[in-house]
Amino acid sequence: MDETFPKETVYTVSEINSILKGFIEKSFPSVTLEGEISNYRPNSTGHMYFTLKDKDSQISAVMFRFRAASLTFVPKDGMLVRCKGAINVYEPRGTYSIVINSMELAGEGNILLLLEQRKRKLAAEGLFDQARKKELPVFPKTIGVVTSSTGAALRDIMQIVRRRNPCVGIIIFPCIVQGAEAAPSIVAQIETANRFNMCDVLIVGRGGGSLEDLLPFSEEIVVRAIAESKIPVVSAVGHEIDWAISDFAADKRAPTPSAAAELCTPVKTEVIAWLQNKQSEYYTAIKTRVENLKLMIKSFSPENMETRFRSIEQPLLYRFDSAKEELLSSMSDRLKETRVYIEKMRNILEASNPHLILEKGYSMVRDKETGKIIRGIEDTSPGATIEIIPAKGKITATVIE
Structure with a gap:
């Protein structure tokens, strides 16, 4: 140097x-x-x-x-x-x-690649579809917990459930959560809970650990068992930054087991307060409805009924009278028009009556043989017999010229 x-x-x-x-x-x-x-x-x-x-x-x-x-x-x-x-x-x-x-x-990079490939495969099968998700019960009677019986996660869940609502029961489904035997153990307990319908909601998970420690919850058999569960499942694996494929298949994902317990357990005091509030609302609503009905019933006394009937009847009667007057007036006008028309037709017919013309001095001329009316000289000839019909009677004559 x-x-x-x-x-x-x-x-x-x-x-x-x-x-x-x-x-x-x-x-x-x-x-x-x-x-x-x-x-x-x-x-x-x-x-x-x-x-x-x-x-x-x-x-x-x-x-x-x-x-x-x-x-x-x-x-x-x-x-x-x-x-x-x-x-x-x-x-x-x-x-x-x-x-x-x-x-x-x-190292873990290979595991991440494996998990990503497995997640894509199961997603393509529709195991993570939102349409498959079930709603968690609002008031569960019993919560099932699939986890290690000796882990801190179970203690945290039990502590939180008892604190929030001691009325909610807990059933523990103990399983292995780490190692080669963990995945079959988890699946067996999920299937047991479903076979006998032992709870209203299932929490499946464990406490924190390395990526390798959490691998059982990403095994394909575990993911399929969660997706096929008839009981709603909450996945609660590790800490908030941890994840497993079970999170995607479950109906809900909780960042920690403690959060899962809070998610599944309604607070008893809050439920009671909510019920009391609803009770007060319903009581007020029913009371108001009853008072309104009383006022309605009161208005149906005989005197009020008659008054109300008259108030309905009078306008109808008035309309009926008005309609009757209009109908009569219309009929009268129509009759007058008809009379005038008939008189007019009568006059026309009378003016066309041939007898009236004959009475004025006229006569009707016809050929006697054919009965044809002669209107001009071309209709007859000398020597023919004719009939002249005045107003009264009949004249027979012969044509000379």
């Missing part, structure tokens, strides 16, 4: 950064690094920027688009990954980062 940095030499910042860049990049041309992804920031160009960290330190990381295209998973904060790349120093700022060439899941 003494040869590289002589004691009396004064360096500029750029010179130091340049020396360090050459030294670091030469020393770490290829490195394999394992850490947890944090502050993941994908770029619109396809480059990915994030931080790799462990419990004590962190390092900036970048994966350029052409390398990121080969990834088989989508990076997320919290994933544990194993990266291969080179250490790069950004000389103007004196900072360094790892430029990643390849990246794969490590």
Whole structure:
């Protein structure tokens, strides 16, 4: 080091950064690094920027688009990954980062990938559909708890239920919650509760733990048992930041077992206050209705009934009289019009009566043999016998000229 940095030499910042860049990049041309992804920031160009960290330190990381295209998973904060790349120093700022060439899941990262694949498969089958969800009972008589009989989660649930409503019963369905035997044990207790219809709602869960500890609640057989349960199920696995696939299949998800107990148990004092409030509302409503009915009944006395009947009858009678007068007046007018019309027709008929014309001195002449009316000399000829019909009688004559 003494040869590289002589004691009396004064360096500029750029010179130091340049020396360090050459030294670091030469020393770490290829490195394999394992850490947890944090502050993941994908770029619109396809480059990915994030931080790799462990419990004590962190390092900036970048994966350029052409390398990121080969990834088989989508990076997320919290994933544990194993990266291969080179250490790069950004000389103007004196900072360094790892430029990643390849990246794969490590440790819990593999579990997260497995869970994500399983979740997608079960979701495609419709196990998480909202239409399958059941409403929790408002006033459950009995709450079933599928969990470890020795865990703190059970103690918390029992304590909260008893504090909120001691009238609500609790049935414990003890099961194994960790390890290879846990999933079948959980399923068996869910099926037992359903087979005998032993409770109104089921809390299925456990206290916090590592991702591996919570795996039984993401097993496919457990998720299917929860989805098929006829009893409403509340999933309560781990702490608020934890999750399991059972959360998606359950009718409700609670962040903790204690929260599940609060979700399922109505507070007795609140229920009583609510009932008393409703009782007061119904009493007031019934009392008001009764008073209204009394006033209505009072108005149905004989005197009031007659008055009300008259008040209804009088307008109808008035309308009837008015209609009768209108009808009579209309009929009278129509009769007058008819009489005038008949008189007019009679006059026309009388004016057309041939006897009236004959009485004025006219006569009608017709051929005796044919009976044809003679209107002009062309209708007869000399020697023809004709009849002359005056107003009275009949004259027979022979045409001479």
